[in-house]
Amino acid sequence: MPLLEVADVSVRFGGHMAVEAATLSADAGSVTGLIGPNGAGKTTLFNVICGLVSPVHGRVRFDGDDITGTSTHQRARRGLARTFQRLELFGSLTVLENLQVAAEIPRRERRAPVATRVDAAVEQCGLGPFLHRRADVITTGQARLVELARALVTEPRMLLADEPASGLDSSETEHFGDLLARLAADGLGVLLVEHDVSLVMKVCSRISVLDYGKVIATGTPAEVRADQRVVQAYLGVPVEAPT
Amino acid sequence: MTELVEFTVLGLVLASVYAVAASGLVVTYTTSGIFNFAHGAIGMMSTFLFWQFTVGWDMHWALAMFIILVGIAPAFGWIVDRVIMRGLANTSEVTRIVVPIGLLFALLSLAPLIWRPTENRLVPPIFGRQLYDVLGINVTRHQLVVVAIAVVVALGLRFLLFKTRSGVAMRAVVDSRELTQLNGASPGRSSALSWALGSSLAALAGILIADQVGLEVLALTLLVINAYAAAVVGRLTSLPLTFLGAGILGLAQSYAVGFMPDTPAWLAERGIEASGALRTAIPVVMLFIVLLLVPHAPLRGGGIQRSREAAVRPDLRGSLIGFAVVIGVTVVLSGMLTEANLVAWGKGFAFALIMLSLVPLTGYGGQISLAQLSFAGIGAWAVATWGTNGSPLGLVAAIVAAAAVGAVIALPALRLRGIYLALATLAFAVFMERAVFTQQAVFGGSKPVSRPQFGPLELTSNRAFVIFMAVAFCAVGMGVVLLRRSRFGRRLQAMKDSPAACATLGMSLTTTKLMVFALSAAIAGLGGALLASLQRLASPANFDLLHALPILLLAVAGGVALVSGSLFGGFMLASFAIVPGWIPEGWEIAGFNARNSFSNLLLLLPAVLGVSLAHNPNGAAHEIGQQVRGVLARVRGATGEDEPDMVLPPRNVETLGVDRPLRDEDIAAVDTLLGLDEEVIGAAARSR
Known part of the structure; x- marks a missing residue:
């Protein structure tokens, strides 16, 4: 059974269907990609999964439980974490404090001490050099790592990563991709929204493609790359040359 | 018809x-x-x-x-x-x-x-x-x-x-x-x-x-x-x-x-005038209800907010020294002041406590409230009701009653943010003023208050009570300083920066807001109780909107994220009663009575300070602190020790190096702009 299941989810903003009957799933221990052109509804779907937006139709299940009606923080406490396309760091706190705040949020289950979890995430994401700087003065690349680390200290089972490579240069992107792959190898489920197709093809075991709010293809990277509908969604429908 | x-x-x-x-x-x-x-x-x-x-x-x-x-x-x-x-x-x-x-x-x-x-x-x-x-x-x-x-x-x-x-x-x-x-x-x-x-x-x-x-x-x-x-x-x-x-x-x-029926007899007999109160309160009741009913934007990420306000992490040693100085000065000065000025000095601490209630709520947590003086009024009422014959239970009742009302009023207001929250708390404040405090059953015009007595410790003299107020302010102030350095303090700061991120990390915004509202109301309640005890009288006139506005203005103008800011604001407000007295009676300037004119001009000061926030959003205490630190640093000869425990927001690079020497934060901003981290800078320095 997949760890995260989105079944037949629709979201309406006024008269606009931002997401229409979308269905996808993501497993623990692997990176699942969610790609699509701008405005396809990827971030909206993320907002539905973590509870920031309510769907007009459809269900979200996590570890077999229906979590559609639960609040955002309750979902997080079940082990669902996310990063944001537009960075959402606590700008007036230092990088270390950002991690501490997240690690200190109480949970029912017993976990390692705050300091241990924070140290592990600092080590894993390489935050040492800028640990004591204020979060709104670090570079975008550093900030992406801090958001990831901040999500990791909550010990999530599923991470929703929203365009983590945007604003990063190629070496930073590669480094980030390796990190995600390592985390997945350690058992974390990752659902990755990303525009950098080479990154997606490299780290994802399965990919879903969203266009105009609908899932138009799902499969391995090779299958998705060969899918005509995907090609059309990205490149447009070929027009017959006038004869 | x-x-x-x-x-x-x-x-x-x-x-x-x-x-x-x-x-x-x-x-x-x-x-x-x-x-x-x-x-x-x-x-x-x-x-x-x-x-x-x-x-x-x-x-x-x-x-x-x-x-x-x-x-x-x-x-x-x-x-x-x-x-x-x-x-x-x-x-x-x-x-x-x-x-x-x-x-x-x-x-x-x-x-x-x-x-x-x-x-x-x-x-x-x-x-x-x-x-x-x-x-x-x-x-x-x-x-x-x-x-x-x-x-x-x-x-x-x-x-x-x-x-x-x-x-x-x-x-x-x-x-x-x-x-x-x-x-x-x-x-x-x-x-x-x-x-x-x-x-x-x-x-x-x-x-x-x-x-x-x-x-x-x-x-x-x-x-x-x-x-x-x-x-x-x-x-x-x-x-x-x-x-x-x-x-x-x-x-x-x-x-x-x-068409509204008159107050039923059984209520009127108990000193409650419901109909008249409701009639005058219709606009605020409507405001409150509509605020709760209209749909609001859900939590959304808005990116990192780069605000001009500095976020301050108070240092313990400095705070302890500051509080010791406040108590010391009060002990010495209270022996020299006239009785009237001594009461004004005490009022400074009461106002400062009420303003201090905004530090965790607004300064740390980013929640806005225009109702703090109403919580103070509840505190004054509670101490008048339960603190008879000097029972210290009066102060406890003031804290508990204000906290309870604070939590109850926070409950419906929890989903509101920003201007909507400000309006809801304003509606509550006006409702309390028009419909509750005016009731015969509540203040009944005004209520006598006896000062608390702690065992053999008598606080009947003004001097003893003002020193007690100084100690109370410093104790609560120290608590607020420790709060900022605690887990809960970090949580509040995080909630202010990004509620969406907090929720997705598992933080219950509801619980956090409820706790900080109750805490803040409790502090304001204590302030109101001490004010009433100092004056030996609890009167609704002290807790109306006209008095609430300068409290908010001076709290923010003093620096709403700082304990020293509330002290600055509180004493600024109290000084309005003292300073004009220094001008000899009968002095005239251009045909105007100098004392009255000066007194009138002082009334404009909270407004001027409030408006000036547009240009200096960090508040006066922060600016003074910066100046003092600058002088101290020069005296120490820039040895690098005792670095200010304060993080400043970044500046635009366009403003750099034009008419002043670069400061640390300027250099940090340039580093950020160029994408340099400590490792790179360190390596460059080593190679030099």
Whole structure:
């Protein structure tokens, strides 16, 4: 059974269907990609999964439980974490404090001490050099790592990563991709929204493609790359040359 | 039936004035993004000017109206936007709310200086008392014209916003300031235009309603609360819904006067006057209910907010030294002050405690409350009720009662943010003032309070009690300092920076807000209880909106994220009673009594400080702290030790190195811009 299941989810903003009957799933221990052109509804779907937006139709299940009606923080406490396309760091706190705040949020289950979890995430994401700087003065690349680390200290089972490579240069992107792959190898489920197709093809075991709010293809990277509908969604429908 | 028609017509007339006032509020808010709390005060000033022109100087009403509505009011709005509101870019929501409140308080303090409140003034209905028969009831010409004016304003605004270039630009600014600019329109001009138009509509509303309300500074200014209630129905953006809101409110008020039954005998016997209280409180009750009912934007990520405000992490040693100095100075000085000045000194601590209640709530947690003085009033009531014969239980009751009410009022307000939260707490404060504190069963005019006694420790002398107040302030202050350094303090700061991120990390915003609201109300309750104990009297007059505004202004102007800021604000407020006394009685400057004039000018100070926040959003205590640290650093010879435990926001790189030496944060900003981290910089330094 997949760890995260989105079944037949629709979201309406006024008269606009931002997401229409979308269905996808993501497993623990692997990176699942969610790609699509701008405005396809990827971030909206993320907002539905973590509870920031309510769907007009459809269900979200996590570890077999229906979590559609639960609040955002309750979902997080079940082990669902996310990063944001537009960075959402606590700008007036230092990088270390950002991690501490997240690690200190109480949970029912017993976990390692705050300091241990924070140290592990600092080590894993390489935050040492800028640990004591204020979060709104670090570079975008550093900030992406801090958001990831901040999500990791909550010990999530599923991470929703929203365009983590945007604003990063190629070496930073590669480094980030390796990190995600390592985390997945350690058992974390990752659902990755990303525009950098080479990154997606490299780290994802399965990919879903969203266009105009609908899932138009799902499969391995090779299958998705060969899918005509995907090609059309990205490149447009070929027009017959006038004869 | 005739009665119903009669009250309906009266209600519609009221509604027309509210609609004119509220539409001005909406136009300003949608275009400039700033909620003009001073809207009513601008209307009040304009109405006084109208009286001055027509009654004072015998000018024809039409000419006076033309000069005010087309000249003075819009010019004032334009200048306010250019000089004050423009400076609010990139400041926190708190600052954007407090600065217009500063302007409100400035006008409120200024008007009685120009038009002495002792004089009786009347504004006759401009359009005459000639009666017309409408649906079988008599209506004055003035009332008919007022309704017609509301219709003209509605049509005029519709035309302006949809059919004229300036109007379309104003609407475009609402959608995207940047895009409007890229398309060649000037958002600055649109915003100034909206302020001019808003002020003009405020003036019109004030002049139209003056014959009903009378020329009274506070009454005219607070009429704006009715406009808030109407505007909130339109979610501060929709003009048609705002007009609907005005209609509902006008009719509700009119029907309440006509048909609300008297207070039942069993309540009246217990000293509770329900009907009258409810009648006066209808606008705030409506405001509160509508705020809770209108759908609000869900939590969304907004990116990292780069605010001009500094985030301060107080250092323990400095705080301890500061508190020791405060207690020491109080012990020494209290032996030298006159009894009157000693009480004023004590009031400083009471005000400082009430302002301190805003530090965790607003300074750390980013939640806005205009109701802190109401919680103080609850504290005063509790200590008067349960602290009889010096029982220390009175203080405990004050803390518990205020915290409980704070939590209860926070519950419905939890889903509100920013300006909506400010308005809901304002509604609560006005409700407490008009409908609760005035009850015979609550304060009953005023209640005697005995000072607490702790075993053998007698606090009956003013000196002993003021020293006790100093110790109490310092103890709570130390608690607030420790709070900021604690887990809960970090949580509050995080909630202020990004509620969306907090929720997705598993933090319950509801619990966090509830806790901080209760804590903050408890501190304010203690402040109110100590104030009442100091004066040996609990009186509702100390806890009305007029007193609440300077508390908020000075708390934020002092520095709302700092304990020292509340001390600064509290003593600034208390000094207003002391300082004029230093001027010898009978001194005259240019024919004016020097002591009275100085006293009047001091009243303007909270407003001036509040308005100045647009240019210095960190508050006075922060600035003073920076200066002191600078001097200390120079004395120490820049050894690098004792670095300030303070993180400053980044500056624009454009401002660097032009007219001053680079500071640490400038260099950090350049590092960020160039993408350099410590590792790179360290390596570069080593290679050098």
